[in-house]
Amino acid sequence: MSKADEPRKRPGRTRSAEPEAVRTLERGLIVLRVLGEQSAATLSEVARFAGLSASTTYRLLQTLRQQGFAHEEAGIWQVGIQTFVTGRAYAELDGLVATAKRQMESLVAETGETVNLAVLQAPDVMYVHQVEGRGLMRMFTQIGARSPLYCTGAGKALLAWRDKGDVADLVGAGPYPAFTERTLTSLAAYQAELAEVRQLGYALDNEEREDGVRCVAVPIYGAGGTVTAAMSLSAPASRLGDERVGELAATLQAAAREITVRLGGQRA
Structure with a gap:
């Protein structure tokens, strides 16, 4: 048996401590x-x-087939075929980032604040x-991090x-853990907040996740008018007062519309 035909050795580890699942x-x-690497193979x-x-x-293999x-x-x-569907989702995410990157860089150059791209x-x-923004105090969120x-x-x-x-299905019935005294902890309060977001066309995190940090966010639309991503601008509350929220939201909305067009999307 040649080395190419030898079974692949996997890194050793203590198996007994791992759950069976x-x-x-x-x-x-x-x-x-292995299926992906071999293209076609017998059992x-x-x-x-x-x-x-x-x-x-x-x-x-039977479970994967099912x-x-x-x-x-x-x-x-x-x-x-499900492998293709999953891979296409990754490709779409990669395309989203590539499309949004230039607009995000322009936003940072114009506002000086940190701009993020997020998906559900x-x-x-x-x-x-x-x-990242240019301010002395930068808002950093690690890529791949969740909130x-x-x-x-x-x-x-x-x-x-x-x-x-x-x-309700996505966030749960609540009550939700509070990160600050401003965190919305009930589904009713959250639904009311979302109604206001629809009316304004943008969302505001008013120090709800972290004291001293505010965030303005807008939707990015995909095909069929569905929201496929969100773009947000984060800054210390001292730099993101109420008088600046509307102006920054309008700037974000203009950039989001450009990204939506480039993605081939449209607002419902």
């Missing part, structure tokens, strides 16, 4: 990766490259890109144009 998930992902080939027994590999991530015909296994990852928002939907400007911008039932 985690081990099963890890093995399933290994099998899915025995998948098992060999995954370093698993044939019986375990077969059970994992969920659309694997396809079998005449004993040959390949990735399924219920029950949170996930920040997928950021351009609760109910206490962020981006979260409000993402949910304000959804049905009330959808909002």
Whole structure:
């Protein structure tokens, strides 16, 4: 047997401490990766490259097939259509960041404040890109970091144009943990806030996530008029007073409209 045909060795670790579900998930992902790398393979080939027994590999392949991530015909296994759907979602996210980046950089150059791009990852928002401001006190959110939907400007911008039932499903019935004394902790208060966001066309995080930090956020629309992302501007409350909110919101809205057009989206 050549080295190319030898079973792949996985990094060693103490398995006994891991929950069975985690081990099963890890093995399933290994099998899915093998399918992607091999394009087409028999059960025995998948098992060999995954370093698993044939019986375990077969059970994992059947589960992947049931969920659309694997396809079998005449004993040959390949990735399924759901793999394409998932990959397309990643490509769309990458396209969103690439499209928004120039507008975000222009916003920072114009305002001097930090601008973030976020998407829905219920029950949170996930920040997928950021351009830091030039101020002495910068607002930094790590790319990939998450924050609760109910206490962020981006979260409000993402949910304000959804049905009330959808909002309740996404954020939960409450009460929600308070991060500051201004945090909205009930579903009723949050729904009322979203109604105001729809009326204004922008959302405000009024020191609800962190004392001393305010945030203005606007929606970015995709195909069919659905909100696909949110763009927010964060700054210390001392630099983002009420007199500046409307002006910055209008600037953000203009940039968001340009991004929406470039994405081929439209407002409902």
